[in-house]
Amino acid sequence: MDGVSNVIDLADSADPANELPQVLGHNLRRLRTRQGHSLERLAKLSGVSRAMLSQIETGRSAPTINLLWKIATALGVPFATLLDSQKVQGTVVLRSRNAKILTSVDGKFTSRALFPFDGERKVEFYELRFSAGHTENAEAHAPGTIENIILIRGQLEIKAGHEPPHLLSEGDAILFEADVPHSYKNPGDSEAVAYLVMTYVEAVG
Structure with a gap:
């Protein structure tokens, strides 16, 4: 075979x-x-x-x-x-040159999906990039949504709901309930890069 x-x-x-x-x-x-x-x-x-x-x-x-x-x-x-653009099965190679990258209005925040858009799923995986000094505010997601982030470059300050902000350094990880307004701030003078795993209570299509 x-x-x-x-x-x-x-x-x-x-x-x-x-x-x-x-x-x-x-x-x-x-x-x-x-x-x-x-x-x-x-x-x-x-x-x-x-x-x-x-x-x-x-x-x-x-x-x-x-x-x-x-x-x-x-x-x-x-x-x-x-x-969601197609249904895929088997092993999938996602070439960086063909990535669908979403950006903020000012272009200082980008999100790249590290999974194929193949319909219903409970877990999503993203690469996030934050320009120096940029703050990205996010709306509350669906009830029960969890974000798990690991910072691989730079610094990142994360605030969820009314909790005090948490400052991450390279190699640090955080998990929080994302069904409240939350924000990501890069307090450093260089780009911050993180990976995000987003988990939903149930897959909805």
């Missing part, structure tokens, strides 16, 4: 940056209509304007990470469900 016959290399010829708006638009429209939401109702639930939701659904806008989190939370689905 060919040992590599079941290995999938996600390095297709399509430009991930160009593909992402279409994938997002298709999934948002499918999830919204399946749940019976109008654009107006989803706008009220998510805090994202109707005009922006319409632009996302038609593939005319690639939203920021914060907007996607708001939409995913309003729909009650894991973040990656909005980015």
